[in-house]
């Protein structure tokens with residue numbers, strides 16, 4: 045579904061990604077973990093063409109992504125959804141309108157079709173009763189689930205999540221992780237940057253440990269957690285983060 049091949053990325057003189065290669069199979073959940081500053085968010089942003097890469101290639105659903113190729117970026121946007129730590133809901137729009145906006149404006153769906161889709165995805169994240177609420181009336185966990193619903197409404201083939209629970213307290217974190225686990229069970233392809241190690245261990249198919257802008261180790265959670273090969277991963281796991 046996604047093939048990242050030898051990707052390098054620099055910000056000015058600072059090289060952040062050093063030849064990252066990673067293959068994400070359809071229907072799998074890949075969890076990216078690693079220390080702050082190891083390049084996790086940058087890698088995710090490169091996958092979604094929010095950053096231009098300086099070397100290597102990224103293919104999504106068989107198509108090479110290049111920021112200068114507007115058609116490839118447009119296709120990518122229709123295939124890949126991304127959810128961030130800050131949910132970025134429009135405060136002046138109801139939950140329903142937050143979800144239908146892109147459906148009516150970008151996808152040119154009728155209001156009735158868009159509403160039907162919005163109600164369906166709100167049901168999937170357990171918020172069927174919040175359609176008419178405004179973002180300020182939601183808890184952090186509910187707002188984050190609306191943000192996930194908004195991505196789902198566009199029927200992406202892949203969903204990228206960047207630390208979607210790190211602003212939430214433990215109880216709210218649990219309800220968002222539950223939604224992500226349900227999506228995984230339904231076969232959604234997902235890449236998530238997370239500090240939730242217990243969740244990654246239990247739910248992810250592949251765990252990728254990034255260190256100093258490289259894929260330092262990657263494998264099924266049973267291997268990564270039970271039998272780390274490098275001192276860096278061993279230390280990361282024992283640091284409790």
Ligand SMILES: Nc1ncnc2c1ncn2[C@@H]1O[C@H](COP(=O)(O)OP(=O)(O)OP(=O)(O)O)[C@@H](O)[C@H]1O
Nearest residue numbers: 055058060078079080081082083084085086087237
């Ligand atoms: N737009 C930018 N301009 C300059 N430097 C950047 C930019 N974005 C990220 N960096 C730098 O790239 C490095 C990797 O950042 P990145 O956000 O990918 O790390 P991360 O692994 O996601 O960390 P965290 O766990 O703290 O979110 C950091 O040194 C960061 O300062």
Ligand SMILES: [Mg+2]
Nearest residue numbers: 084085086237
């Ligand atoms: Mg980050």
